[in-house]
Amino acid sequence: MLLAVLSGFIVASFVPFAGKFLRGKWSFVLTLLPLILFIYFLSYLPAVSGNGTQLLSFNWVPSMGINFNFLVDGLSLLFALMITGIGTLVFLYTSAYMKGDAYLDRFYGYLCLFMGAMLGMVLSDNIFTLFVFWELTSISSFFLIGYNNENKESRKSALISLAVTGLGGFFLMAAFALMGYIAGTYSISEMMGSAAVLKEHGLYLLIVIFLFIAAFSKSAQYPLHFWLPGAMKAPTPVSTYLHSATMVKAGIYLLARFTPVLGHVAVWNNTLMIVGGFTMLYAAFHSIFKKDLKEILAYSTISALGMLVFLLGLGTSEALLAATVFIITHALYKATLFLVTGIIDHEAGTREIAALSGLRKVLLPVALAGLLAMLSNSGIPPSFGFVGKDLIYESTLGSEIGAAALTAVTVFTNILLLYASILVGVKPFAGPLPDAFSKVHLPDWRMWVPPLLLGSAGLILGLFPGVIEGSLISPALLSIDPSAPLFHLQLWHGFNTILGLSAVTIFGGILLYFFFKPSLRHDTWLEKLYKSSPKQVALQFSQHFRNFAAVWTRLIQNGYLRIYVLIIISFLTTLLAYKSFTQVVFYVDLSQISPLTSAELVVMTILIAAVIYVVYTPSRLSAVAAMGVIGYCICLIFVFYSAPDLAMTQFAIDTLTVILFILVLYRLPKYITYASWLIRLRDGLISLFFGALITILALEVLNEPTQKVTTQFYAANAYTLAKGKNVVNVILVDFRGIDTLIEITVLTISALGVFALLKLQLNKYDQEL
Amino acid sequence: MKQLIFKTATNFLLPLLLLFSIFILLRGHYLPGGGFLGGIIASIAFVLHAFAFGLRNTRRLLRVSPMVLMPVGLALAVFSAILPFLQGLPIMTGLWLSDPLPVIGLVGSALLFDLGVYIVVLGVALTIIFTISESV
Numbered sequence: 029m030l031l032a033v034l035s036g037f038i039v040a041s042f043v044p045f046a047g048k049f050l051r052g053k054w055s056f057v058l059t060l061l062p063l064i065l066f067i068y069f070l071s072y073l074p075a076v077s078g079n080g081t082q083l084l085s086f087n088w089v090p091s092m093g094i095n096f097n098f099l100v101d102g103l104s105l106l107f108a109l110m111i112t113g114i115g116t117l118v119f120l121y122t123s124a125y126m127k128g129d130a131y132l133d134r135f136y137g138y139l140c141l142f143m144g145a146m147l148g149m150v151l152s153d154n155i156f157t158l159f160v161f162w163e164l165t166s167i168s169s170f171f172l173i174g175y176n177n178e179n180k181e182s183r184k185s186a187l188i189s190l191a192v193t194g195l196g197g198f199f200l201m202a203a204f205a206l207m208g209y210i211a212g213t214y215s216i217s218e219m220m221g222s223a224a225v226l227k228e229h230g231l232y233l234l235i236v237i238f239l240f241i242a243a244f245s246k247s248a249q250y251p252l253h254f255w256l257p258g259a260m261k262a263p264t265p266v267s268t269y270l271h272s273a274t275m276v277k278a279g280i281y282l283l284a285r286f287t288p289v290l291g292h293v294a295v296w297n298n299t300l301m302i303v304g305g306f307t308m309l310y311a312a313f314h315s316i317f318k319k320d321l322k323e324i325l326a327y328s329t330i331s332a333l334g335m336l337v338f339l340l341g342l343g344t345s346e347a348l349l350a351a352t353v354f355i356i357t358h359a360l361y362k363a364t365l366f367l368v369t370g371i372i373d374h375e376a377g378t379r380e381i382a383a384l385s386g387l388r389k390v391l392l393p394v395a396l397a398g399l400l401a402m403l404s405n406s407g408i409p410p411s412f413g414f415v416g417k418d419l420i421y422e423s424t425l426g427s428e429i430g431a432a433a434l435t436a437v438t439v440f441t442n443i444l445l446l447y448a449s450i451l452v453g454v455k456p457f458a459g460p461l462p463d464a465f466s467k468v469h470l471p472d473w474r475m476w477v478p479p480l481l482l483g484s485a486g487l488i489l490g491l492f493p494g495v496i497e498g499s500l501i502s503p504a505l506l507s508i509d510p511s512a513p514l515f516h517l518q519l520w521h522g523f524n525t526i527l528g529l530s531a532v533t534i535f536g537g538i539l540l541y542f543f544f545k546p547s548l549r550h551d552t553w554l555e556k557l558y559k560s561s562p563k564q565v566a567l568q569f570s571q572h573f574r575n576f577a578a579v580w581t582r583l584i585q586n587g588y589l590r591i592y593v594l595i596i597i598s599f600l601t602t603l604l605a606y607k608s609f610t611q612v613v614f615y616v617d618l619s620q621i622s623p624l625t626s627a628e629l630v631v632m633t634i635l636i637a638a639v640i641y642v643v644y645t646p647s648r649l650s651a652v653a654a655m656g657v658i659g660y661c662i663c664l665i666f667v668f669y670s671a672p673d674l675a676m677t678q679f680a681i682d683t684l685t686v687i688l689f690i691l692v693l694y695r696l697p698k699y700i701t702y703a704s705w706l707i708r709l710r711d712g713l714i715s716l717f718f719g720a721l722i723t724i725l726a727l728e729v730l731n732e733p734t735q736k737v738t739t740q741f742y743a744a745n746a747y748t749l750a751k752g753k754n755v756v757n758v759i760l761v762d763f764r765g766i767d768t769l770i771e772i773t774v775l776t777i778s779a780l781g782v783f784a785l786l787k788l789q790l791n792k793y794d795q796e797l
Numbered sequence: 798m799k800q801l802i803f804k805t806a807t808n809f810l811l812p813l814l815l816l817f818s819i820f821i822l823l824r825g826h827y828l829p830g831g832g833f834l835g836g837i838i839a840s841i842a843f844v845l846h847a848f849a850f851g852l853r854n855t856r857r858l859l860r861v862s863p864m865v866l867m868p869v870g871l872a873l874a875v876f877s878a879i880l881p882f883l884q885g886l887p888i889m890t891g892l893w894l895s896d897p898l899p900v901i902g903l904v905g906s907a908l909l910f911d912l913g914v915y916i917v918v919l920g921v922a923l924t925i926i927f928t929i930s931e932s933v
Contacts (some may be wrong), residue, residue, distance in 0.1 A: 361924065672829035676821075680837035684922060687844055691930045751825040751893055760831060761907045761914070762891055768910075769874055772917040776867040779921040785862065786932040 029098050032068055033151060035061065036144020043137035056123040056474065058136050062115035062143060063383070069108045077255035077499040081155060083217065093214045097516045099153035102503025105481045106352070107150035107274075107281055109500070110359050115143050117363075117478035121266040124474035125370055131613040139269070142168035146274050146570060149280055155204040155214050162200060165278060165288045168191040169270050173262040177496050185258035191570075192255040196245025200282075203238035206231055209290075216285065223289045231667030236296055237362060239286065240303075240679070247279025247333045250307040254563030257326040264370030272329055277355065280336045284351070284508045292343055300341025303436055308334030312444035314750045321369045321379040321452055325362070328448045331441060332358045339423065342434075342671025345505075345512040346426055350419035352504050353517070357404055358494070360486045365452050366403035367479035368394055372474070373458055375468045381451055395457035400483030402453030404490070406446040408534055409494075412490035415517055417442065417533070421526045435701040439533055447544070492515035594714065601718050608724065621730070628668060635661040648693050650728045675757040699776075807849040814842035822915050823908075825864030832911035836918025843919075844926055854872060863927060866920030877906045 047186035075082060081101035087096050100108075100451055119139065126132050128290050151173075152158035167190070175188030208214045210229050211222040219226070224231060243249075248256040256276065260267055271274070283300065290296060308331045315327030332354075339351035371394050373379050376387065400411070407417030420442075424435040470476060489495060497517045503533035504510045584595060636659040645651050659682030666675035701709075742755050742763060752758035812895035817837035833852030847855040856862070893905035 164930075673831070673834075676829055677837070678832050680834055680841065684837060685927075687841075688926060688929065691926065712911070743870040751891065752907070754827055755829070756827060756829075756831060757825045757831045757911075758907075760833070761910045764908060764909075765878065766888075768914060769878060771915055772874060772921075773871060776871060776917060779867060780864075782925045783928045786928045787811055792866045 029100075029151075030086045030096055032065055033098065033148045033447070034144060035065065036140045036147065037505075040137045040140040040144070043133050043140065046130075046133065048298065049132075051130075054305070055127070055132055056120060056138070058140070059116055059119040059123065061140065062112045062119055064433070065147070065266060066109065066112035066116055068437035068468075068499045069105060069112055069774060070101050072105055073499055076102055076503050080768050088157070093154075093208075094156045095154055095158055095213060098151040099217055100151065100506065101526035102500065103284060103507040104150045105501055106355070106504040107277070110356070111143060111146045111150070111274050113137075114269065114359060114363050114482070117367075117482060118269045118461075120264050120474050121268075121367055121370070121679075124472040125265055125374060126263065127472075127718075129488070131175075133425075135172075135263075138168055138171045138706075142270065143273070146278070149278060149385035152779075153216050155216060157210060158216075159197070159201055159204055162242075162278065163194075163197050165411060166190060166197060166246075169259075169266075169275055171194070172266040172270060173259045175263055175266065179261070182261040185255070185261045186527065188257035188566075191564075192245050192252055196242040198250070199245075200242035203235050203242065206235045206238070213241075216289070218655065219289050219355045226290060227312075229291055232290075232293075233295060233687055236290060236293075239282065239290070240299060243279035243282045243337075244303065244473070244673045245279070246274050247337065248330045249279070249303050249309055249334060249337055251562035252331045252567065253307060253311065254561065256330055257323055260322040260326050264322075264366060265374060267325070268363050268366035268370070271326070272366050273359040274327065276333055277336075277359070278340040280333065280340070280351075280355065283337065283340050284348075287343070287348070287508050288510060289338060291340075297341050297343045301434075301647055304334045304337030304339070304341050305434070306334070307331070308338055308441045310334075310565065312441045312448070313645075316444055316451075317539075319381050321372065321381060321456070322366075324381070324448050324452055325365055325369060326454075327444055329362055331445055332362065335420070335438070335441065338438075339420065341456040342421055342423055342427055344426060345509055345515075348509045348512065349501070349515055350416065350423045350631075351503050352501055352508070353416040353419055356489070357413045357486065357499075360482050360489075361401040361404040361413060361449075364397055364479045365405070366396045367450070367482070368401065369452065371471060371475055371479070374733075375471055376456075376465050381455060383450040383462075384456035384463075385459040386457070387465060387468065388457035388460045390465065391457070391470055392477070393470070393480050396454040397476070397479035397483040398457055400487055401479070402449045404483070404486035405449035406534060406537060407530060410487070410490045412488075412493065414530065415490060417528050435529065439529055439536075442533045443540060447540045447669075448531060448536065450541045479644045503552040537550050562719070590711075597718050598714055601714070601721055604721055604725065605717075608721075608728070613695070623669075628665070631661050631664045631668075647692055648696065649690070652689040652693060653684055655689070656682055657680075659685070673754070800856050804849045807845050811842050811846050814845070815839055818842065818915075822911060825911055826907060829895045832914030833918055835911075836915040837922060838923035839915070839919045840926070843923055847927070847930070852927060856927070859923075863923035866916050867924065870913045870916030870918075870920060872913075874910050875914060877909035878912060880909075 043058075072082070081099060084098045084100070086096040086098075116148060118295065119136075122132075122135070122139070125137060129135065142165060145168055146567035148161035149158055149165060152161060170186050170190040173189055174183050176182040184669065197445045204214075207219065207226065210226055210231065211219045213219060213222070213719060226235070230737065241252075245252045256271060259271055260733050262270070311327045311330035315324050315331060318324045318327060336351050336358075339347045341347075344473070370389065372384065372387065375391065376384065378384065404411040407413040420438060424438050425431055427434050494517070501517070502515070505515075585592065635658060637653045640660065642651050642658070644656045645654065660679065663675045663679045663682070666672075666678060742759055746752050746758040752762070818835040821830035821838060822832055822835035823830075825835070843855055843859065846858065878888055881892055882888045884892075886892075891905055891907050
């Protein structure tokens with residue numbers, strides 16, 4: 029199991045080495061990975077349909093309660109199958125769609141990473157591993173959206189989506205930390221037991237708000253939806269995989285997963301209903317005015333996600349069942365439509381809805397796939413979408429509050445969505461074929477088979493819903509709602525209100541298609557709406573934030589090293605002075621100070637003389653030499669107090685520093701006093717204050733009882749545990765070895781920084797010449 | 798700075814200082830010393846050489862760019878840290894050979910780690926100093 033989840037990461041790390049191999053005609057080999065995983069997860073199906081959930085644990089950081097615990101239940105299996113199943117088709121599709129791309133191997137690497145992250149997220153039972161994988165999906169999707177990194181728009185979209193989903197990530201972390209703190213466990217399955225405690229806790233509201241922000245940012249709910257249309261800049265396989273079937277469903281997954289823990293509370297249900305309901309209507313409304321196939325799909329996806337949130341908000345067993353079914357239908361038809369759009373874009377070279385028509389004559393299988401997806405999307409019998417739509421109407425009608433209003437909103441949304449699906453699935457293929465497209469030909473089978481498969485799946489499941497009813501949908505529903513009653517999915521319910529509503533939806537959508545034509549008037553009207561949209565607000569905010577950052581940087585980090593030092597020291601002085609004069613009782617215990625020896629006296633005298641010399645000398649070089657003297661004097665003091673390690677290191681470092689100084693100062697002009705006496709006075713005063721404060725602190729430290737436990741532990745165990753007699757070194761390389769490792773990494777980074785800064789300067793100089 | 802005495806002295810000082818730095822590195826586990834100090838001393842040796850014979854000659858003497866030393870040292874340190882992990886022990890557990898080697902003494906993963914520190918420090922110090930002296 030651990031291998032299955034991590035395989036995406038493992039494969040991704042080997043992809044760069046097989047770059048040449050994968051860029052060529054062997055690129056489809058990687059399709060095997062999701063395929064194998066798909067079969068692997070299918071093997072869990074029998075166990076899970078018997079309602080046996082499986083918990084598999086692998087220790088990671090057991091001391092902090094962070095472990096790779098994987099929970100295979102209906103919900104996670106449903107998602108895992110979707111991720112790997114659609115993943116297989118997308119991987120296959122990509123090998124033809126992106127054929128000849130210079131960085132195809134890299135693209136596949138990102139896809140593998142993303143798949144691994146997604147799988148890890150849906151299978152995690154530990155909230156912290158869930159969080160880690162959640163963030164990994166954000167990061168890998170950043171690379172995928174910005175894949176065309178030479179396109180400015182593409183980079184910007186990637187950044188916006190990372191910013192929005194990353195923001196959600198912060199809130200998720202906060203929510204999880206609170207939940208873990210209150211429930212006393214980091215395991216989701218154990219949290220089910222403390223659901224009542226969580227719901228009655230004073231922080232419940234805060235948790236829910238944080239969790240909602242996370243879920244809404246990932247699943248593109250109003251007002252955090254705006255990153256999704258922008259993310260359509262990504263290559264079509266990415267849009268298919270991330271933005272229809274998997275990543276955007278992560279938020280839905282999160283809400284569904286925590287419904288048994290936090291749900292069935294008025295705040296939870298009402299918020300989800302309001303936000304989801306508004307989003308589905310808002311996005312569906314926008315989708316019908318869009319002219320680009322992918323943009324239409326983006327908005328209809330947001331709308332579908334809104335509907336899912338809305339259904340989760342309703343919270344009744346029927347609604348949760350409807351949501352489960354709708355997750356499947358939506359993934360099937362939306363992925364199909366995206367793949368179809370990709371083929372149209374690839375072959376006809378445009379996604380403009382107005383320009384496309386008659387393509388069925390040249391792309392028949394694709395047209396068929398589009399039609400099938402449209403049927404499922406519209407809920408026209410006998411597609412699986414029809415089953416799903418019936419369930420949705422059933423649940424809104426059964427709602428306790430405002431059944432009529434909720435049903436009306438849903439019907440209206442569905443009419444708009446139906447219009448959008450006809451626009452994408454049928455419009456490009458209907459009518460006469462323009463001459464411009466006469467040379468369009470059917471692409472490689474690897475491109476048209478996946479959408480056809482997905483499209484047919486929608487139809488087959490509609491005819492035989494029993495195939496997945498007991499095996500997949502029922503366990504999934506039970507993991508969202510453990511008390512759900514038995515149900516039976518069927519295509520034909522007889523003549524009732526629900527059938528009437530379905531008929532209204534279908535005819536409404538078809539009428540809209542024939543009578544509504546977008547016009548210029550709509551455009552100008554939408555333009556006004558756009559100005560106050562959340563995207564504009566967010567962009568304005570980021571613009572102002574950048575301006576503020578620029579001003580702030582100019583103020584604090586203006587490029588003059590002396591100002592930096594001045595600011596750092598005065599800030600530190602103020603902070604320390606405030607702390608030590610308000611909260612510490614100040615006294616000096618002179619009896620603690622050991623008597624001055626003659627050797628110390630000599631060293632001290634030299635030290636003080638050297639300091640005075642540094643301040644007053646007119647020559648830069650002698651100032652450096654005097655600084656060296658100060659350093660060596662400090663070495664001697666270390667020697668007096670039996671710290672040979674420190675002394676030796678200080679000695680070597682001082683030598684190097686003096687050499688460095690001389691190297692830098694060698695070519696500098698002569699010392700000239702630039703600063704006015706006022707500035708010198710200011711600097712002098714700050715230095716004096718700082719020095720005085722450090723002295724006071726040093727005296728103060730003497731009064732504090734030293735913490736002997738750690739010291740004694742190191743001294744006692746240095747030889748027995750680490751076989752070393754030099755305690756300082758044992759601490760460095762053994763007891764606190766990780767610290768040292770990080771320190772040498774920092775050293776490396778700073779050396780690289782120096783190198784980059786100076787070489788960059790050189791290049792600039794060269795260019796000017 | 799190109800006096801004869803200085804050059805001649807450096808010719809002798811360089812191997813001596815390098816030997817000394819390795820000595821410091823090896824004794825670190827029992828007596829004052831260690832990888833950090835050893836690395837600094839080694840870099841002082843090379844800087845002296847650069848002063849005496851010019852940077853170009855020092856670079857030729859080193860054969861590899863000091864930049865290369867940094868990742869090598871880091872890799873060594875990381876390797877010594879995960880070595881116990883490969884044997885199923887927690888990361889950074891000290892592993893030791895059962896018998897001391899001649900001259901060097903008891904060898905363990907801590908020495909490997911310290912060697913990594915030594916190489917990183919040498920690489921860092923030389924990179925910074927060489928870069929600065931080339932650009933001023």
